[in-house]
Amino acid sequence: MPQAQAMSVLPVVLLGCGGVGRHLLRHIVSCRPLHANQGVSIRVVGVADSSSLLVADDVRASGLDDALLNDLCSAKSAGSPLSSLLARGHCQVFNKPEAMGKVIDAATMLGRTTGLVIVDCSATYDTVGVLKDAVNHGCCVVLANKKPLTCAYEDFKKLTSHFRQIRFESTVGAGLPVIASVTRIIASGDPVSRIVGSLSVDPRDDLSGMDVARKALILARLLGQQISMENINVESLYPSELGPEVMSTTDFLESGLAKLDETIEERVKAASLRGNVLRYVCVIGSTGCQVGLQEVPKDSALGRLRGSDNVVEIYSRCYESSPLVIQGAGAGNDTTAAGVLADIIDLQDLFQTRA
Amino acid sequence: MPQAQAMSVLPVVLLGCGGVGRHLLRHIVSCRPLHANQGVSIRVVGVADSSSLLVADDVRASGLDDALLNDLCSAKSAGSPLSSLLARGHCQVFNKPEAMGKVIDAATMLGRTTGLVIVDCSATYDTVGVLKDAVNHGCCVVLANKKPLTCAYEDFKKLTSHFRQIRFESTVGAGLPVIASVTRIIASGDPVSRIVGSLSVDPRDDLSGMDVARKALILARLLGQQISMENINVESLYPSELGPEVMSTTDFLESGLAKLDETIEERVKAASLRGNVLRYVCVIGSTGCQVGLQEVPKDSALGRLRGSDNVVEIYSRCYESSPLVIQGAGAGNDTTAAGVLADIIDLQDLFQTRA
Numbered sequence: 001m002p003q004a005q006a007m008s009v010l011p012v013v014l015l016g017c018g019g020v021g022r023h024l025l026r027h028i029v030s031c032r033p034l035h036a037n038q039g040v041s042i043r044v045v046g047v048a049d050s051s052s053l054l055v056a057d058d059v060r061a062s063g064l065d066d067a068l069l070n071d072l073c074s075a076k077s078a079g080s081p082l083s084s085l086l087a088r089g090h091c092q093v094f095n096k097p098e099a100m101g102k103v104i105d106a107a108t109m110l111g112r113t114t115g116l117v118i119v120d121c122s123a124t125y126d127t128v129g130v131l132k133d134a135v136n137h138g139c140c141v142v143l144a145n146k147k148p149l150t151c152a153y154e155d156f157k158k159l160t161s162h163f164r165q166i167r168f169e170s171t172v173g174a175g176l177p178v179i180a181s182v183t184r185i186i187a188s189g190d191p192v193s194r195i196v197g198s199l200s201v202d203p204r205d206d207l208s209g210m211d212v213a214r215k216a217l218i219l220a221r222l223l224g225q226q227i228s229m230e231n232i233n234v235e236s237l238y239p240s241e242l243g244p245e246v247m248s249t250t251d252f253l254e255s256g257l258a259k260l261d262e263t264i265e266e267r268v269k270a271a272s273l274r275g276n277v278l279r280y281v282c283v284i285g286s287t288g289c290q291v292g293l294q295e296v297p298k299d300s301a302l303g304r305l306r307g308s309d310n311v312v313e314i315y316s317r318c319y320e321s322s323p324l325v326i327q328g329a330g331a332g333n334d335t336t337a338a339g340v341l342a343d344i345i346d347l348q349d350l351f352q353t354r355a
Numbered sequence: 356m357p358q359a360q361a362m363s364v365l366p367v368v369l370l371g372c373g374g375v376g377r378h379l380l381r382h383i384v385s386c387r388p389l390h391a392n393q394g395v396s397i398r399v400v401g402v403a404d405s406s407s408l409l410v411a412d413d414v415r416a417s418g419l420d421d422a423l424l425n426d427l428c429s430a431k432s433a434g435s436p437l438s439s440l441l442a443r444g445h446c447q448v449f450n451k452p453e454a455m456g457k458v459i460d461a462a463t464m465l466g467r468t469t470g471l472v473i474v475d476c477s478a479t480y481d482t483v484g485v486l487k488d489a490v491n492h493g494c495c496v497v498l499a500n501k502k503p504l505t506c507a508y509e510d511f512k513k514l515t516s517h518f519r520q521i522r523f524e525s526t527v528g529a530g531l532p533v534i535a536s537v538t539r540i541i542a543s544g545d546p547v548s549r550i551v552g553s554l555s556v557d558p559r560d561d562l563s564g565m566d567v568a569r570k571a572l573i574l575a576r577l578l579g580q581q582i583s584m585e586n587i588n589v590e591s592l593y594p595s596e597l598g599p600e601v602m603s604t605t606d607f608l609e610s611g612l613a614k615l616d617e618t619i620e621e622r623v624k625a626a627s628l629r630g631n632v633l634r635y636v637c638v639i640g641s642t643g644c645q646v647g648l649q650e651v652p653k654d655s656a657l658g659r660l661r662g663s664d665n666v667v668e669i670y671s672r673c674y675e676s677s678p679l680v681i682q683g684a685g686a687g688n689d690t691t692a693a694g695v696l697a698d699i700i701d702l703q704d705l706f707q708t709r710a
Binding site for chain 2: 030039163176184301307309324328332338339342345346349
């Protein structure tokens with residue numbers, strides 16, 4: 001029964017306390033008055049980094065207080081371990097390998113009583129087991145971490161089996177409303193035929209296109225394709241003779257990059273003669289999923305792309321000749337954390353009956 | 356407690372059975388397998404047009420069956436009254452003025468028991484009273500009709516007082532995810548500073564800009580501005596000397612339009628000299644809300660706009676220098692109905708506990 005007047009309390013355990021995780025904690029604290037006004041309250045009951053877990057003494061009764069969360073962010077920024085916060089009281093610290101067991105304890109205890117949201121802002125495959133256990137215990141899951149959704153298809157299926165209890169907007173395009181929009185279109189019975197996206201490439205770690213491929217895989221699976229990373233045709237931005245197995249990083253930077261520029265420049269010129277431009281895009285269509293440099297019309301949303309914006313074009317029955325286009329900043333800790341926070345708040349109705 | 360396995364049943368009363376309403380009913384019927392798969396079921400218990408209400412015999416127990424809904428769409432398309440469907444059985448017809456009272460009866464009966472969604476696909480101010488009563492009785496509301504949200508500010512406040520129980524995506528840009536995106540941004544604590552939109556102008560009835568002004572008002576109120584239509588500075592596309600009080604429609608079409616073209620052409624040329632183009636836009640900013648012809652940079656999303664697409668640029672802390680842009684078809688019965696259906700489905704968690 002609709003009861004919006006009640007305050008929805010969302011207990012949260014955060015996995016990963018790097019740039020995105022810390023921005024999220026600061027956003028949660030600074031948004032308290034806004035969220036109270038909207039009838040929702042986020043209670044952070046635990047925060048884990050790669051080595052340990054800081055957890056409230058009694059997760060059923062209360063969370064970590066805001067002053068502690070602020071101090072936690074400062075401590076992590078300064079490189080201090082979570083255990084440095086023990087002196088603050090009302091909390092405990094568990095180190096690996098015990099830490100993840102304690103997260104599962106909290107999931108078991110809260111999942112089907114107060115409810116619990118496990119938020120994954122880490123960048124590791126290691127959280128998959130915990131997340132699947134949490135889902136089994138009735139918990140909700142919010143992901144900025146792409147990896148749990150891009151490993152085995154069975155894991156994706158398990159994590160999304162209760163689709164209203166998972167959100168993963170920030171795995172594709174940071175805070176851009178791509179997943180939310182595709183989900184809306186699907187729910188309205190409008191079949192999505194194709195998605196073409198220029199999604200952030202961090203050239204420091206994604207010349208091989210793996211980060212974009214992960215995003216493409218998440219979109220493809222969202223459209224119902226039961227595929228895995230090995231099914232995605234990824235065109236690397238560098239040829240294999242410039243790859244890490246053949247050439248050292250120093251050689252690559254000194255001479256490899258110049259060769260790369262030549263090859264790309266030729267393709268740019270050829271495309272230009274056809275009125276096109278080159279974009280590094282992912283294409284998810286009925287025939288599968290590709291990632292690579294493609295020629296796109298100069299005057300399309302993708303062709304006009306400048307700077308660091310992401311662009312996603314969605315084609316469906318309603319958006320057949322002219323796609324639904326979503327464009328904007330698709331990276332950055334602040335923006336990514338904002339996307340995660342919007343996802344958490346969007347789960348509030350599942351916590352509605354707990355006043 | 357999250358219980359996604361349960362089937363959420365959403366009883367719906369539809370107000371308005373024109374192009375959008377009929378598309379919605381057909382979408383609801385054709386999406387049955389898709390929605391069942393997602394754990395959600397829409398039960399249409401009543402349909403009203405401008406003169407009468409067709410309602411299921413016992414709204415607590417069952418809805419109008421799909422064959423009847425299909426026949427209803429065909430009957431309405433053929434211009435037949437709702438009463439022509441009475442022979443089908445298991446339903447009743449009430450004519451004005453009794454009809455709206457019967458809708459309120461259903462809202463009273465279902466609002467706090469099974470729950471009820473009142474869907475307004477009409478284009479009239481007359482539904483405001485019923486909608487406010489429905490909200491009082493705990494019902495959810497989904498609007499394609501802009502008018503209930505653009506009359507007195509007190510009515511907007513009342514209708515949106517339980518914000519999780521109302522959706523109105525299709526009042527702005529048909530199925531484009533504008534309201535959903537702005538709501539996400541606000542929930543994440545990212546303050547929206549400005550929205551600039553080119554929203555569909557139907558030149559047959561909106562040369563005066565009133566339709567765009569209504570959309571602008573809804574966006575402004577969503578951002579917290581307590582303003583009304585009279586606070587919006589609307590620049591009409593025609594000067595007052597060509598208005599309906601001064602010139603007949605025949606004269607306007609024969610000679611007025613040509614004068615209009617001259618004026619506009621001069622402004623287009625002047626803008627072009629500055630590297631700009633003219634667009635009929637709404638601007639919602641901290642200093643208020645304007646609707647009119649504005650010069651925008653030729654290479655902005657708005658400046659590059661072609662054809663019948665809508666474009667909305669959203670500026671906030673996360674989207675400060677480069678806005679979040681949403682672009683696509685912003686009109687059409689199919690697209691509008693798809694947006695309404697996505698809104699209804701998005702309410703499902705509030706009906707979660709009714710298996």
